[in-house]
Amino acid sequence: MNTTTAAPPQVRRVRRRNRNRWTVGWVLSRLPYWIVAVFLSGAAFLWIYPFLWMVSASLKDQLEVFASGLGLLPDKPIWENYQRAWGEAGFGKYLVNTVIVTVSTVVIVVVRCAMAGYVLARYRFAGRRVALTILVVTLFVPTGYTIIPVIDISQRLGLLNSLAGMIIALSGGAHVAAILLYMGYFRQVPRELEEAAVIDGAGFLSLFFRVMLPLAIPVTATVTLMTFLATWNAFFLPLVFSFSRPDLRTLSVGMLAFVGENSVDWSGMAAAAVISLLPVVLLFALLQRYFVEGVAGAVKS
Template sequence: MTALDVRSESRTEPGGESPPKRRRSIDRAKLRRKAPMWALTAGLLVFAAFWVYPFVWVVSASLKEQLEVFTAGLGLVPDKVIWENYQRAWVDASFSKYMLNTLIVTVMTVVLVVIRCAMAGYVLARYQFIGRKVVVGVLVATLFVPAGYTIIPVVEVTQRLGLLNSLTGMIIALAGGGHVAAVLLYMGYFRGIPRELEEAAVIDGAGFLTIFFRVMMPLAGPVTATVVVLTFLATWNAFFLPLVFTFSRPDLRTLSVGMQAFVGENSVDWPGMAAAATLSLLPIVILFLVLQKYFFEGIAGAVKS
C-alpha cells in the first residue's frame, strides 16, 4: 500500500463519508433549523415597524406646520422643522403647569397604591382567616366592573370631605380604587417566598410591620417595579376622573385633560397637540426603560408563584 492510499484512507470516516462532506451536511441541517427563526424574526420586525410607526408619526407631526400635517400624508420627514410647536405647548398652553400637576398626582398615587396593595397582597398570601376566599373572589369579580360606574359615589364622597376641587382629592380618588391586578401580583409573589424568613424574623422579635417593611418588601422589588409601572401608566393617562375634578379649577388640570386646550371652536392645533403628546410620553418611556428589567421579572415571578 502506497503512502497516497494511506492518506486517502485516513481522510475517510468509518461510515464512508469524508469529513468535508459531513461538515457540509451539518451546515445544511443548521441552515434548515435556522430558517424558521429568520422568518419569525423578519415577521416580528415588520410587526414592530407597524406598532412603532404611529408614535414616530406623532413626533414628526410635532415638528411640522399645520398645513403640512395634512398634505404630507404618511411622510415622516418635515419640510421645515418648527420647534415653536413645543414652545407653544409648554408656555402658551400652560403644559409646564399641567406637567407639575400630573407629576404630583401620579407620584403620590403610586406611593399609596404600592403600600396599600402590598399589605393587602401580603395578608391574603400569608394569613388564613374566615372569609379569605370570599375576599379574593370579590376582588377578582371587581375586575369586570367598568371604572365609569363608580365615578358618581367617588365624587359624592370626595365632595362631602371637602376635597373635590383639589389635587389631594384627586390623589385619594385615584389611589382608592380596587387596583386588583396589583393586589394579585403581590399575593402571588409573596406566596412564593419561603416562610422560614418570617419565622427567623419572629424569633428575633420582629413584629408585623418590621417583617413587612424590612423583610418582605425588599424581596418584592421586581413586583414593586411592575406595580409602579402599571400604576404610573394608568394614573398618568387618566382622563375622566381628573376631568371631573378640574371642572371649576382649570389650574389643576393634568396633561391628559390639558390636551383639550388645542381644540378650538372651529379648528384644532394639530402640531401643538402632537408636541404636547410627545412631551407627555417622554416620562413614561424613560420610566419603562429604567424599570423594564424588573417589570418583566415581577410579572414572571408572580405568574410562576
C-alpha cells in the same frame, strides 16, 4: 388492566418534534438569520410607526400635517410647536400637577396593595375567601360606574377641587391586579424568613417593610409601572376634579386646550402628546426587566 407499554424515548422525541412543527418559532428557526431580522424589523417599524408619525407631526405646521400624508420627515422642523405647548398652553404647570398626582398615587397604591397581598397570601382568617371573591368580581365592574359615587363622596368631604382629592380618588380603587400580583409572589417566600425575623423581635410592620417588601422588588416595579401608566393617562377623574380649577389640570386633560370651538391645533397637540409620552417611555425602558420578572414570578404560583 391496561397492558399498554410506554413508548421508547426515541419515539417520544419524534412525536414531540412533530407536534412542535409549523409553529411560528419553528418556522423562524429554519429561516436564514437575515430574513428573520428583516421580518422582525418590519413588524417593529409598523408597531412604532404611530408614535414616529406623532413626533413628526409635532415638528410640522397645520397644513403640512395633512398635506404630507404618511411621510415622516418635515420640510422644516418647527420647534415653536413645543414652545407653544409648554408655555402658552400651560403644559409646564400641567406636568408638575401630573407628577405630583402620579407619584403620590403610586406610593399609596404600592404600600396598600403590598400589605393586602401579603396578608391574603400568608394569613388564614375568617372571610378570606369572601374577600378574594369580591376582589375578583370587581375586575368585571366598568370604571364608569364608580365615578359618580367617588365624586359624590369627594364633594361631601370637601376634596372635589384639589390635588389631594384627585390623589385619593385615583389611589382608592381596588387595584385588584396589583393585589393579586403581590399575593402570588408572597406565597412563594419561605416561611423560615418570617420565623427568623419574628425570633429576632420583629413586629408586623417591621417584618413587612424590612424583610418582605424588599424581597418583592420585581413585583413592586411591575405594580409601579402599571399604576404609573394608569394614573399618568387618567382622564375622567382629573377632568371632573379640575373642571372649575383649570390650574389643577393634568397632561391628559390639558390636551383639551388645543381643541377650539371651530378648529383643532393638531401640531400643538402632537407636541403636547410627545411631552406627555416621554416620561412613560423612559420609565418603561428603566423598569422593563423588572416588569417581566415580576409578572413571571407572580404567575409561577
